[in-house]
Amino acid sequence: MATSTLRRLLLPAVALAAAGIGSAAPASPTILRIEPPGGPRDGEITIRIHGQQLGEPEELLFEDGLIEVRSLKAIDGRQLEATLAIPADCPPGPHRLRVRTTRGLSTLRTFRVGLLPQQTEKELAGGKEAARNDTPASAERVDLPGPGGLTIHGVVQAEDVDCFWLHAAAGERIAAAVAAVRLDHTPFDPFLEIIDADGFVIAASDDHPLLEQDAMAAVTVENDGDYVVRIRETAYRGSDDCQYLLHLGRFPVAHLAVPPGGRPGEAIDVEWLGDPAGPFSGRLTLPESFRRNDAAIAGLFRARPLRDGVAAAEGVPLRITKLPVATESEPNGDAKKAAAHPLPTAIWGRLAEPDDVDWIRLEGAKGSKWRITSWGRRLGSPIDLVLNAHRDDAKRQRITGNDDAAGPDAAITVTVPEEGSFLLRIHDHQRRGGPEFVWWIEAEPIEPSLDLSVPPARTKTQEGLVAEVPRGNRVAMVFNASREDFRGTAAVEAVDLPAGVTASFSPLTPKAAATLAVFEATADAPLAAALARLTVTNAEPPGARLGGLVQATELVHGQPNRQPWRTSTSSRLPIAVVEEAPVTIHLKTPPVPLVRSGRATLEVRIDRHADFTGKIRLDLPFKPPGVGATAGVNVPAGASQAEYELSCSADAPLASWQLAVAATITPEGEAAKRWRPMRIATPAVPLTVAEPMLTLAVAKAAAEQGSTTAMRATLAEPATLEAAAEARLLGLPAKTEASPVRIEPGATEVAFEVAVADDAPPGRHGNVICEVRVPRGEHVVVHRMQATEFRIDKPLQTPAKKQAAKKQAATPARKTDTLSRREKLRQRARALAEAEETE
Amino acid sequence: MMQPCESIHAPSAAGDRRGARAALVGGLAILLAAATVTARAGGAGEIVSLEVYPPAVRLDNARDHQRIVVQARRAGGVTLDVTAEAEASLADASLASIRKSSGGDGPLILLTPRADGETTLRVSHGGQVCEVPLTVVSATSSPPLSFRHDVMPVFARGGCNTGSCHGAARGKDGFRLSLFGFDPAGDHFRLTREMPGRRLDLGIPAESLLVAKATGDVPHTGGKRFGPHDPLAETLVAWIAAGAPDDPDGGSGLPALEAVDLYPPETLLEGRDARQQLVAVARFADGTDRDVTDLAWYGSNNDSAVEVSPQGGLTAGGRGEAFVMARYQTITVGVPTLVIPENLEFAFPEADGNTWIDDLVDAKLRSLRIAPSPVCDDEAFLRRASLDLVGLLPTPAEREAFLADPSPDKRARLIDDLLSRKEFVELWVMRWAEILQIRSQGNDVSPKGALLYHQWLDRRIAANQPIDEMVRELLAASGGTFTNPPTNYFQLERDTLKLTENIAQAFLGMRIQCAQCHNHPFDRWTMDDYYGFAAFFSAIGRKRAADPRETIVFDRGSGGMKHPVSGQEVAPRYLGGEAPDVSTRDRREAVAEWITSPENPFFARRIANLVWAHFFGRGIVHEPDDFRVSNPPVNGPLLDALAARLVESGWDFRGFVREIVSSKTYQRSCQPLDSNRLDTTNFSHASVRRIRAEVLLDILAQVTETTYKFPGLPAGARAVQVADGRTTTYFLTTFGRATREDVCSCAVSMDPSLSQALHLLNGDVANQRIRSGGVVARQLEEGRRPTEIIDGLFVRCYGRLPDERERIETLAEVLADSDRRRALEDVFWALLNSPEFLFNH
Numbered sequence A: 001m002a003t004s005t006l007r008r009l010l011l012p013a014v015a016l017a018a019a020g021i022g023s024a025a026p027a028s029p030t031i032l033r034i035e036p037p038g039g040p041r042d043g044e045i046t047i048r049i050h051g052q053q054l055g056e057p058e059e060l061l062f063e064d065g066l067i068e069v070r071s072l073k074a075i076d077g078r079q080l081e082a083t084l085a086i087p088a089d090c091p092p093g094p095h096r097l098r099v100r101t102t103r104g105l106s107t108l109r110t111f112r113v114g115l116l117p118q119q120t121e122k123e124l125a126g127g128k129e130a131a132r133n134d135t136p137a138s139a140e141r142v143d144l145p146g147p148g149g150l151t152i153h154g155v156v157q158a159e160d161v162d163c164f165w166l167h168a169a170a171g172e173r174i175a176a177a178v179a180a181v182r183l184d185h186t187p188f189d190p191f192l193e194i195i196d197a198d199g200f201v202i203a204a205s206d207d208h209p210l211l212e213q214d215a216m217a218a219v220t221v222e223n224d225g226d227y228v229v230r231i232r233e234t235a236y237r238g239s240d241d242c243q244y245l246l247h248l249g250r251f252p253v254a255h256l257a258v259p260p261g262g263r264p265g266e267a268i269d270v271e272w273l274g275d276p277a278g279p280f281s282g283r284l285t286l287p288e289s290f291r292r293n294d295a296a297i298a299g300l301f302r303a304r305p306l307r308d309g310v311a312a313a314e315g316v317p318l319r320i321t322k323l324p325v326a327t328e329s330e331p332n333g334d335a336k337k338a339a340a341h342p343l344p345t346a347i348w349g350r351l352a353e354p355d356d357v358d359w360i361r362l363e364g365a366k367g368s369k370w371r372i373t374s375w376g377r378r379l380g381s382p383i384d385l386v387l388n389a390h391r392d393d394a395k396r397q398r399i400t401g402n403d404d405a406a407g408p409d410a411a412i413t414v415t416v417p418e419e420g421s422f423l424l425r426i427h428d429h430q431r432r433g434g435p436e437f438v439w440w441i442e443a444e445p446i447e448p449s450l451d452l453s454v455p456p457a458r459t460k461t462q463e464g465l466v467a468e469v470p471r472g473n474r475v476a477m478v479f480n481a482s483r484e485d486f487r488g489t490a491a492v493e494a495v496d497l498p499a500g501v502t503a504s505f506s507p508l509t510p511k512a513a514a515t516l517a518v519f520e521a522t523a524d525a526p527l528a529a530a531l532a533r534l535t536v537t538n539a540e541p542p543g544a545r546l547g548g549l550v551q552a553t554e555l556v557h558g559q560p561n562r563q564p565w566r567t568s569t570s571s572r573l574p575i576a577v578v579e580e581a582p583v584t585i586h587l588k589t590p591p592v593p594l595v596r597s598g599r600a601t602l603e604v605r606i607d608r609h610a611d612f613t614g615k616i617r618l619d620l621p622f623k624p625p626g627v628g629a630t631a632g633v634n635v636p637a638g639a640s641q642a643e644y645e646l647s648c649s650a651d652a653p654l655a656s657w658q659l660a661v662a663a664t665i666t667p668e669g670e671a672a673k674r675w676r677p678m679r680i681a682t683p684a685v686p687l688t689v690a691e692p693m694l695t696l697a698v699a700k701a702a703a704e705q706g707s708t709t710a711m712r713a714t715l716a717e718p719a720t721l722e723a724a725a726e727a728r729l730l731g732l733p734a735k736t737e738a739s740p741v742r743i744e745p746g747a748t749e750v751a752f753e754v755a756v757a758d759d760a761p762p763g764r765h766g767n768v769i770c771e772v773r774v775p776r777g778e779h780v781v782v783h784r785m786q787a788t789e790f791r792i793d794k795p796l797q798t799p800a801k802k803q804a805a806k807k808q809a810a811t812p813a814r815k816t817d818t819l820s821r822r823e824k825l826r827q828r829a830r831a832l833a834e835a836e837e838t839e
Numbered sequence B: 001m002m003q004p005c006e007s008i009h010a011p012s013a014a015g016d017r018r019g020a021r022a023a024l025v026g027g028l029a030i031l032l033a034a035a036t037v038t039a040r041a042g043g044a045g046e047i048v049s050l051e052v053y054p055p056a057v058r059l060d061n062a063r064d065h066q067r068i069v070v071q072a073r074r075a076g077g078v079t080l081d082v083t084a085e086a087e088a089s090l091a092d093a094s095l096a097s098i099r100k101s102s103g104g105d106g107p108l109i110l111l112t113p114r115a116d117g118e119t120t121l122r123v124s125h126g127g128q129v130c131e132v133p134l135t136v137v138s139a140t141s142s143p144p145l146s147f148r149h150d151v152m153p154v155f156a157r158g159g160c161n162t163g164s165c166h167g168a169a170r171g172k173d174g175f176r177l178s179l180f181g182f183d184p185a186g187d188h189f190r191l192t193r194e195m196p197g198r199r200l201d202l203g204i205p206a207e208s209l210l211v212a213k214a215t216g217d218v219p220h221t222g223g224k225r226f227g228p229h230d231p232l233a234e235t236l237v238a239w240i241a242a243g244a245p246d247d248p249d250g251g252s253g254l255p256a257l258e259a260v261d262l263y264p265p266e267t268l269l270e271g272r273d274a275r276q277q278l279v280a281v282a283r284f285a286d287g288t289d290r291d292v293t294d295l296a297w298y299g300s301n302n303d304s305a306v307e308v309s310p311q312g313g314l315t316a317g318g319r320g321e322a323f324v325m326a327r328y329q330t331i332t333v334g335v336p337t338l339v340i341p342e343n344l345e346f347a348f349p350e351a352d353g354n355t356w357i358d359d360l361v362d363a364k365l366r367s368l369r370i371a372p373s374p375v376c377d378d379e380a381f382l383r384r385a386s387l388d389l390v391g392l393l394p395t396p397a398e399r400e401a402f403l404a405d406p407s408p409d410k411r412a413r414l415i416d417d418l419l420s421r422k423e424f425v426e427l428w429v430m431r432w433a434e435i436l437q438i439r440s441q442g443n444d445v446s447p448k449g450a451l452l453y454h455q456w457l458d459r460r461i462a463a464n465q466p467i468d469e470m471v472r473e474l475l476a477a478s479g480g481t482f483t484n485p486p487t488n489y490f491q492l493e494r495d496t497l498k499l500t501e502n503i504a505q506a507f508l509g510m511r512i513q514c515a516q517c518h519n520h521p522f523d524r525w526t527m528d529d530y531y532g533f534a535a536f537f538s539a540i541g542r543k544r545a546a547d548p549r550e551t552i553v554f555d556r557g558s559g560g561m562k563h564p565v566s567g568q569e570v571a572p573r574y575l576g577g578e579a580p581d582v583s584t585r586d587r588r589e590a591v592a593e594w595i596t597s598p599e600n601p602f603f604a605r606r607i608a609n610l611v612w613a614h615f616f617g618r619g620i621v622h623e624p625d626d627f628r629v630s631n632p633p634v635n636g637p638l639l640d641a642l643a644a645r646l647v648e649s650g651w652d653f654r655g656f657v658r659e660i661v662s663s664k665t666y667q668r669s670c671q672p673l674d675s676n677r678l679d680t681t682n683f684s685h686a687s688v689r690r691i692r693a694e695v696l697l698d699i700l701a702q703v704t705e706t707t708y709k710f711p712g713l714p715a716g717a718r719a720v721q722v723a724d725g726r727t728t729t730y731f732l733t734t735f736g737r738a739t740r741e742d743v744c745s746c747a748v749s750m751d752p753s754l755s756q757a758l759h760l761l762n763g764d765v766a767n768q769r770i771r772s773g774g775v776v777a778r779q780l781e782e783g784r785r786p787t788e789i790i791d792g793l794f795v796r797c798y799g800r801l802p803d804e805r806e807r808i809e810t811l812a813e814v815l816a817d818s819d820r821r822r823a824l825e826d827v828f829w830a831l832l833n834s835p836e837f838l839f840n841h
Helices: A002-018 A293-298 A799-809 A821-838 B005-013 B019-037 B147-158 B184-192 B209-214 B231-241 B356-368 B378-390 B396-404 B410-419 B422-435 B447-462 B467-475 B485-492 B496-508 B527-537 B587-596 B603-616 B636-648 B653-662 B693-704 B730-734 B754-762 B767-773 B775-781 B786-798 B804-816 B820-832
Strands: A030-035 A038-040 A043-052 A057-062 A068-076 A079-086 A093-101 A109-114 A118-120 A150-155 A161-168 A173-179 A190-195 A201-205 A216-220 A225-233 A243-249 A256-258 A267-273 A280-285 A300-303 A316-320 A325-327 A339-342 A345-350 A358-363 A369-375 A385-391 A398-402 A411-415 A421-428 A438-445 A449-453 A467-470 A474-484 A490-495 A501-505 A514-521 A529-539 A542-548 A551-558 A563-570 A572-578 A583-587 A599-608 A616-619 A627-629 A633-635 A641-648 A656-659 A662-665 A678-681 A685-690 A696-698 A701-704 A708-715 A725-730 A736-738 A741-743 A749-756 A763-776 A779-784 A788-793 B047-053 B057-059 B066-074 B079-081 B087-090 B096-101 B108-113 B117-125 B128-136 B257-263 B267-270 B275-277 B279-284 B289-291 B297-300 B306-308 B313-316 B320-328 B331-340 B540-544 B551-555
Touching (some): A030 A109, A093 A563, A109 A243, A161 A173, A161 A243, A173 A190, A190 A216, A201 A216, A256 A316, A293 A300, A293 A563, A369 A385, A421 A438, A449 A529, A490 A514, A583 A662, A599 A779, A741 A749, B047 B117, B057 B066, B066 B128, B066 B279, B147 B184, B147 B320, B267 B275, B267 B313, B306 B320, B356 B636, B378 B410, B378 B422, B378 B653, B396 B786, B422 B603, B467 B496, B467 B587, B485 B551, B496 B527, B496 B603, B636 B653, B693 B767, B767 B775, B767 B820, B804 B820
Parallel strands (some): A038 A109, A339 A358, A449 A542, A467 A572, A474 A678, A701 A788, B057 B128
Antiparallel strands (some): A030 A043, A043 A079, A161 A225, A173 A216, A190 A225, A256 A267, A300 A316, A345 A438, A369 A411, A385 A421, A449 A474, A474 A514, A529 A542, A529 A572, A616 A633, A627 A641, A662 A678, A696 A708, A725 A741, A763 A788, B257 B279, B320 B331, B540 B551
């Protein structure tokens, strides 16, 4: 009982956490659930969006812009209703969606477009007790509107089972496919069964190779009769969040295309594998380009195979590449028989039987670097592909290898050895094989690239993945740089920004692992959103494009350890202009450099709206390498100035950086009615990390309690100073004092007088630091020197005292009854022996 | 009537390390055969045969000697130690000398060599004569003492290397020996090198601390172990005098100890204080043997029946049976011994319609002079069989139909009917799920993995798949934990050594845990055996699959298992068997084949015992997964026959269960007779068993007509169907349901507890379910009279009608209460809280 309660409590909690809600009230809107989570194309559908902070909706933002929003209204702060028009040519599959309100952009969810007419499960539509469909006997009747079938939107509650029945004539086909985890809501792993009139399961599916945790099954029935399609959660879990879209009909259920890819615009003859009635073939023209951003990033086109004029309910992926495509030439089970292919190339083949190994010879310029990416599982093949590269000589020494770099697929990078060629060995990890064990390999040259992404958050939320810029204000974001074969400086630029928004990015110098972006909106910028593109180009020399944003959003987390089960990747950055903030902040450009091992103070000016006096908290979104700062600074209510301390490590790179301070505003009390929580930032200002102006080595020193000693410090070079600097010791032990000393220009040595009190703590005190404040114009550059040790000794004792102490210690404490058992035995044995002798 | 000695001793002459078992089985067979001949035993009788042990004598060097015991058998099977009275002579007296004395604590005939040659020892007593061959080899040579073969046994015999003495992990009083001598090289090092000059005195060997401590010459926490003139002390002194040498090449050139034979192979003592001396002979790989009667350690598993002296002398106590063991080096062997009262008047009842199972059970009972209880009545049988076979109570309608059926084969038909029900499958799926430990576990096994694993098992039991096939599939399973669910077994225990122990316990019924750190003191398993077996599981690879919850289990093809003493890599070796070539195949496939092969002496016996224990509440070996030399089956021939039947039938599980429940032994009444009242181990009457937690919860739901809701299972599922061992309820936990975290059969607790009683009395199980089920209310609405309802409740809960007194007293209570429903529900509650409901009988 305890378990079930816990689980019931846990499921919504997980959903909440996934949606980015911590203990505090969310600042931005959140989508928890979309009902129904998908709809058919070429039609209109009304959906209800459940979430938080959904009041004052401005827009329903489909990122690819293919679905038209006819109407949008708020039911209350937690629900919206929208009418969507889905065009006939809308690509089926998930479409990324956010709600924009005056407060900002919501978390990301997807809406799934299908091909089949859609209806709602009666159990869900008509009240839970009204139409229970938990057993085959109480199954809900389904009439297929056409051979393709229909889609049922339903929910699997805790330990719920949903049954649907339909009539089929002998020889007819029944197919079922379900989208559950792929609705990007919750880790709902469905299980599907098709049951005949006698109650026997004639087809079942748990995890379909193509559909992640989702299921798809089909069967050609032998007899006329009523057949039940049953769906449940695999382990009899379930909840209100466990929605599904069940496609029911007579469609084929292929999961693999052979060949599994081709070139853009190419027309190919494809054999579709995976249907229980056997393979079938058709002709297919591959598209020139992708219409959805995320599909383009994945590089996979999902084709809908046709069998007997009926289209599959689920698409089959094909890889589209601009590389020349070749086919393996069997037999190649032996390295000697490996066929040669010039680089670059795409090659496909299959491990036709168990223990099969395929060898390929790749030829390219000696010393050239190549990325070899394999595609197997991602194309619907059951293969667990392992890639190994070997030298193309008599010994065939292995160069490198990989098993699971790309999920179950493998990827390696190879530099062509002196032979001008190398061998690739392809096999299945478990040495399986068969007609479906198809593989696809792409070998591309490694070119300089630099991509950007938001640093992974500590929690698995979507926080910080979008920019919400208050009017007349700024926000800061940081993007990590992921470089390949590029060590130069790159520049970042944003295009397609919302009207009135500008962006600045700090340059990506070779030592910079990230760029600081500051987005600024004019005071009159319209409240709107846009999907900006970030382009990264080589700065020296300017021009060549290196990459852009590649941002993954984790949508579903599941066991174990809340790992991401579903992610969605995009190259666009959603940016929204939102209502004004009650505060603007400005950072004063630091007038002096921050020296290595030194300290600096950032001065922040806070301009408040007349109505807002509340607290704010400052933080530093971007810290240059080697520069440290506290996690945040609280600015008291009403304050208009704040300071932010920086420290620098001894080995920080010497460079100039852009720095901005960000602020989190959390209005409380009356202010909360007018202002919402939001984040803002200062404009970016330059900060230089420089060499120290002087170096002082403070020698170790020691003193007895109650004495005074000198701590000597030597300058590495005679000081070249504008004026005298002030040095003082920090970190001296308690009851020990030293006055500051002045370092005059040209000085080579200084000494601190250290006075030790009678009761100062004896021992070694290792963290004594010398701070030197060097004047520069009107300002001061704060230096800190390497720590040294100061030892406090107890005064030596006089001999008379010592003796007295010794005497005290020598008091005999031995008692007779502490003899060990062995000792007692020994004594007894001795006594007995003596007694014996005297006798 | 003189029997040829060879024929008697043939079974015990099995020339391998299984000698002990063979001796035991063979011995019992003779014992039972003898007992079967004469239904009436006891009392003084004529001596019908004479046996001399050992059955062949070999003297190998000048130091060698051999004790002889002479055992006479009276009609009725009672044995007598007649060594003292027997006449012994040699055909050629020049080859050996015969010394007769009453050394040790019993009489003995001692043979010592004089000259090489072959002759015959002739022993006669009471008109019976028996001859045994004698071979003398190297009568004049005296080989040097061996550290391993001569000195180490002194430590064992002296008790020096036990866990409570110097065999403790840190030794005792600064001196450590390896526990039971698992590390001879280490022991030699510690004696000679660890503290040079302290423990051994090569100059004056007799004053070595080692000797002085053992003989009590200097204070010794362990006291005096033996006297200064004891052969044990003499061996130590002689060895030290020779320079305390280690065996050349670490003892690798020494002939391996192959077997220890303990004689006589069986003994039936009559009357308190009857005696029998044992003789233990060690046999070595080079064909030599050695009288180790004085070097072996002896123990009895039932001191109240038979006591054994440190010199191997048996003394009868009260009526009963005991297994008397001797351990020499790494080998423990044992012989069965029975004690019957003197002049017992006993008649075994005539039996007809016995099955082969009954014959074997009765044979043992006859030898024990115990009569079996008669077969139970139809009502008791119906309830017992229903609970045991399908985990449910018979419905009133089923009971009525069964009682009304006049046909003689109605029990057989009922058994067939129950065997064909899906609940039968579910019950055994649950039992196997315990053995296979099916449960979800942290990040290693998700609830989905556990459910798939359970479904895999369910399909196999439902299809009556041969168990050997199923176990092979499980142990050799590779692939994803979702795509090939038995691989979850290797996720549930990822530690190689624990996995090894689990597999040995689950499928071979052996608890080899001890041998991880030292040679098993009460079994035959050495550390070499343990690590050799573990090496089969040291090449298991694991990697994450595409689904984050799934793991792929595969054969890495390499991965050694290091012996902790030698640090050497150990090759995979079957327990007590050979080392197969696994260079080109999955090691687990090889070991799975070995475990399940018909030649494997352990697997079928383990499974047969497991099934037997389910139906009798106690295995032929008890606990059902604790097979070891020192815990022999109470009825070896029965266990062997059951195991053989399982194998012969192609592992037809349903057929096997049918044979067991069709036996009269299973169908016996639980009412004991005078002669079997004290018997709890030999299946002379049915035992009263508490119903296990899951079944109890299910029958509570059944009689109250309510359903339970378990997380992770569809509504209406029964407790028996719970797939994930982690799913539990307060009731199930309280009543001792196995968590499946431990492979041990003891994980299922049948012990009663106060919380069980209180939960039934006050908890929601009885009270609330009686109300919510509305059984009484419905019957009142139908207008039934209280008597009818009371009768119905008795039938519902007990499978029988109330007797006159029960009916009248219950009715009086009900009529005295104005609230009829409440009163009747109280009756229902009282029935559910009675032992008759909670126990299978």
